Every structure is written in structure tokens, then in C-alpha cells.
Amino acid sequence: MESICPLDVQFAPEISALLQSPPSHKAQEYFDNLIATRPCQGIKVKVDGDHGKGVYADAEFKEGELVLKDQMLLGSQHSTNKMDCFVCGSCFRFIGSIELQIGRKLYFQGLGVSSSNPCHSDSSDAEDDSCFIGDANLGECSASSSNGKIPVSEEVVESLMNGQLVLPHSDKFSLPLPFPCSGGCGEENYCSKYCADIDWQNCHSLLCTGEKSKSSCRRALSKFVEHANDTNDIFILAAKVIAMTSMRYKNLKEARLKEVGSVASNTATVDLSLLLEAWKPVSMGYKRRWWECIALPEDVDKCDEVDFRLQFKELAFESLQLLKAAIFDAECAPLFSLEIYGQIIGMFELNNLDLVVASPVEDYFLYVDDLPQSPRKEVEAVTRPILEALDDDYPIYCQGTAFFPLQSCMNHSCCPNAKAFKRENDRDGQATIVAITPIRIGEQVTISYIDEELPYEERQKLLADYGFRCKCSKCMDEKVN
Numbered sequence: 001m002e003s004i005c006p007l008d009v010q011f012a013p014e015i016s017a018l019l020q021s022p023p024s025h026k027a028q029e030y031f032d033n034l035i036a037t038r039p040c041q042g043i044k045v046k047v048d049g050d051h052g053k054g055v056y057a058d059a060e061f062k063e064g065e066l067v068l069k070d071q072m073l074l075g076s077q078h079s080t081n082k083m084d085c086f087v088c089g090s091c092f093r094f095i096g097s098i099e100l101q102i103g104r105k106l107y108f109q110g111l112g113v114s115s116s117n118p119c120h121s122d123s124s125d126a127e128d129d130s131c132f133i134g135d136a137n138l139g140e141c142s143a144s145s146s147n148g149k150i151p152v153s154e155e156v157v158e159s160l161m162n163g164q165l166v167l168p169h170s171d172k173f174s175l176p177l178p179f180p181c182s183g184g185c186g187e188e189n190y191c192s193k194y195c196a197d198i199d200w201q202n203c204h205s206l207l208c209t210g211e212k213s214k215s216s217c218r219r220a221l222s223k224f225v226e227h228a229n230d231t232n233d234i235f236i237l238a239a240k241v242i243a244m245t246s247m248r249y250k251n252l253k254e255a256r257l258k259e260v261g262s263v264a265s266n267t268a269t270v271d272l273s274l275l276l277e278a279w280k281p282v283s284m285g286y287k288r289r290w291w292e293c294i295a296l297p298e299d300v301d302k303c304d305e306v307d308f309r310l311q312f313k314e315l316a317f318e319s320l321q322l323l324k325a326a327i328f329d330a331e332c333a334p335l336f337s338l339e340i341y342g343q344i345i346g347m348f349e350l351n352n353l354d355l356v357v358a359s360p361v362e363d364y365f366l367y368v369d370d371l372p373q374s375p376r377k378e379v380e381a382v383t384r385p386i387l388e389a390l391d392d393d394y395p396i397y398c399q400g401t402a403f404f405p406l407q408s409c410m411n412h413s414c415c416p417n418a419k420a421f422k423r424e425n426d427r428d429g430q431a432t433i434v435a436i437t438p439i440r441i442g443e444q445v446t447i448s449y450i451d452e453e454l455p456y457e458e459r460q461k462l463l464a465d466y467g468f469r470c471k472c473s474k475c476m477d478e479k480v481n
């Protein structure tokens with residue numbers, strides 16, 4: 001029988017207010033302000049175009065020119081990728097050292113838990129390939145074979161991890177020292193105190209499993225994380241949205257009380273105007289219920305569709321119960337309704353750009369490979385056994401999912417004029433969108449949500465996951481022919 005979430009009923013009016021599209025002028029003001037904070041000012045968001053919001057050029061762009069560098073609202077690294085890439089939990093820059101990156105990877109590989117594939121996607125991605133928009137292209141991924149690996153000793157792995165073994169020339173690829181989470185969870189590390197503080201204030205203080213956590217039940221939190229890791233790590237991102245909104249609510253409330261000279265006290269009453277303000281950045285994202293927008297896989301019969309969708313709804317409900325046990329806040333109760341949870345996850349499915357950061361370990365081995373022959377031989381005497389232990393697994397990128405407020409306003413075209421592309425110096429989790437054709441002032445900036453080289457019908461099938469059929473010039477041509 002279908003589970004009913006009591007909060008859906010109890011807070012129906014508040015939920016409906018949260019899910020209402022913001023008025024055009026408010027949305028326009030929000031995006032104008034956001035663009036003013038970004039380094040790229042040559043674009044404009046129009047909030048009431050043919051397909052809802054869209055991004056338009058406000059300046060000419062040449063082919064190859066950067067159109068947008070967008071700071072994520074929230075993002076998370078795939079859980080399995082955490083074993084391969086040690087990155088900052090806030091900006092997703094690689095941290096530690098080349099040796100630590102390699103040592104950790106070999107350690108987890110030894111335990112048999114590494115994802116062992118540069119193109120690896122975890123269970124959450126495997127079950128639904130619709131969650132990438134404009135794959136942040138880092139070139140071809142090479143296939144991995146675990147068979148060819150020749151392990152190095154545990155001592156070597158340990159000395160890589162503890163810094164006793166220093167690889168030749170690795171100083172040319174120095175990385176920021178890891179800054180551990182101050183809450184004591186031991187799970188999150190950062191590239192700086194700045195990033196640690198930002199994440200703590202943004203959402204991590206509620207989601208930290210360490211002793212300084214603000215969660216009401218750390219055990220429940222661990223269970224929630226475990227459930228997400230076992231099922232779909234998009235739940236972690238949804239939890240971050242709820243935690244971020246709760247934190248914003250608390251801060252706004254405190255600021256408002258300060259203004260009138262009162263002291264904050266916990267009440268069980270929802271202040272809807274404060275909640276709407278706290279929710280504002282999320283309110284701007286295009287949303288649908290997760291279980292309704294998931295693509296029906298080819299092997300699921302149309303007559304089983306209702307059951308298929310119900311399974312996802314139940315899974316979300318299960319996850320939400322665990323999250324509620326860990327961070328429920330009566331003043332923000334509507335955020336813990338299944339309707340809101342489903343819409344947040346749906347927003348990720350429809351808007352997310354893959355979070356991809358290139359690995360400095362790959363750069364290091366490429367550098368060694370490019371050395372002149374005689375020094376290379378000497379260096380390779382040290383690096384070859386390590387490379388053989390990693391086999392094809394060394395160029396693993398940091399991979400995850402993130403929501404980018406401006407990039408997520410970009411509409412699709414099968415003949416796009418821009419794409420997500422990480423350039424040589426783009427070494428963190430920000431989205432970079434570059435022009436792939438010249439773009440004129442006033443022209444819409446479009447990206448492709450899918451592989452635009454696929455045949456017409458296949459493209460339409462994939463785009464059905466986003467709820468539309470494409471009518472771009474390429475589709476119109478191919479439809480006729």
C-alpha cells in the first residue's frame with residue numbers, strides 16, 4: 001500500500017506556496033543580481049521565454065570563448081568516487097598531494113572497494129542516465145581493466161599516504177593541504193578554512209556526523225547516509241537542500257529578531273514568509289516530482305509503469321523518514337514533506353550538470369611521460385610500479401552532481417551554440433560553459449542535454465525524460481526527411 005506522508009496533508013497550503021513559481025519580476029531581479037556576482041557578465045536570463053526561463057547573450061561571443069562560469073548552489077561527490085579522488089567538500093578541488101591521491105586509491109583498491117573505472121558511475125547513475133545535462137567534457141574516458149594490475153606492497157601504499165615516499169617532480173603538482181571538518185566527522189575535508197567554514201554554515205553543521213554536529217540524532221544521520229549510499233546518492237544532495245534552507249531560515253529569523261531587539265526562541269510554528277525567503281534560491285529551479293519524471297526504462301512494460309513509479313516514491317519516503325529522524329525542525333516542517341522532497345530530487349534530475357574535475361594524478365603521469373628520455377628512465381624506475389598497480393585507473397576524475405543556478409536556466413538544442421567544457425585551468429567544481437559557435441547579441445545560449453549526434457528518434461526518446469520534444473532546426477530538418 002502507498003505510504004502517506006502526514007506532513008503533505010498538514011502543511012498543504014505552505015507546500016503549495018513553496019512550489020509556486022516566483023513572480024516574473026522577482027525571478028528577474030534574482031537572476032540579474034546573480035549575474036552581477038559572476039565573473040561573466042555577457043549573458044542575461046529571460047524569465048518568460050518560449051520554454052520558460054532561458055539564457056541569452058548580452059554580448060558577442062567568439063567560438064571557444066567562455067560564456068559562463070557558474071558557482072554551484074550545492075553539489076556532492078558520488079560516494080564511490082570518494083575512494084578514488086580526495087577533494088575539498090566545498091569547492092571540489094583536489095587536496096593533499098599526488099602521493100596521497102595515489103596512496104588512498106591503492107589502499108581502497110587493495111580493500112576491493114575502489115570504483116576502478118574512470119568512467120565509473122555509481123548505482124544512482126546506472127539506474128537512470130537522464131541526470132546529466134551537457135556532460136562537462138574532459139575528453140574520452142579510457143576503459144579500465146582490473147586484470148592488468150600488479151599490486152605494490154602495503155609498505156609502499158602506506159609511505160605514499162603518510163608522505164614518506166615522495167615521487168620525483170610531484171612538487172610541480174602541489175595541492176592544498178587537507179583541512180578536516182571542524183565538527184569531527186572525519187568524513188569531509190576541505191582545501192582551506194574558508195571552504196570549511198562556508199560548508200559548515202551552509203549545510204554541513206546539520207549533516208555532520210561528528211560530535212559538534214547540530215543534528216538531533218547522529219545515529220539517524222549515519223543511517224540516512226548509509227541508505228543513500230546503498231540506493232541513490234541524490235538523496236544526499238536533497239538533504240543538503242533541506243539543511244541549507246533550514247540554516248537560512250534560522251539566520252534570517254535571528255537577523256529579523258535582532259532588528260526588533262528580541263531573542264530567538266524555538267517555536268513549533270512555521271513563519272511562512274521567512275521560509276519562502278530561505279527557500280528562494282531553490283524556488284528558482286525548474287521542478288517536477290522525481291518519481292514522475294524518471295524515464296521508464298525500456299525493460300519495464302508500460303502496464304507496470306504505476307508500480308515502477310510507486311517504487312521510487314516509496315524509496316524517497318524511506319530516505320525522508322531517516323532524514324527526518326536526524327534533522328527535523330518543526331519551524332521548517334513543510335520542507336520535510338514527501339511532496340517537497342520529491343520535487344527537490346526531481347529538480348536535480350532535470351537541471352543537474354555532472355560535476356567533473358580533472359585529476360592532477362593524470363597530469364603528473366603525463367608530465368613524466370613527456371620528460372626527455374634520460375631523466376624519464378630514472379623517474380620511471382620509481383613511477384612504473386605505481387602506474388602498473390593503478391593500471392588504467394589513474395586518470396579518474398572527481399565526479400558528482402551539482403546544481404548551478406545560472407547554467408540550469410539554459411535550454412536545450414540539438415544544434416547547440418555552447419557546451420560545458422573544463423579548460424586546462426578549471427580545477428574546481430564550478431560549471432564552465434564555452435561557446436562552440438559564434439554567438440550574437442540577443443541570441444539564446446543553448447547546450448545539449450543529450451548526445452546530439454544520436455539519430456532523431458533516439459534524441460527525442462532521451463529528451464522525453466525532460467518532458468519535451470525538441471523542435472530545433474536540426475530536429476525540424478530530420479523530422480521532414
Ligand SMILES: C[S@@+](CC[C@H](N)C(=O)[O-])C[C@H]1O[C@@H](n2cnc3c(N)ncnc32)[C@H](O)[C@@H]1O
Pocket residue numbers: 051052053054285286350351408409410411412413466467468469470471
Ligand atoms: C534545465 S531546465 C531549463 C530552464 C527552464 N526552461 C526553466 O524555465 O527553468 C530544463 C527544462 O526546460 C525546458 N526546455 C529546455 N529546453 C527546451 C526545448 N528545447 N524545448 C522545450 N522545452 C525545453 C524543459 O521543460 C526542460 O525540462
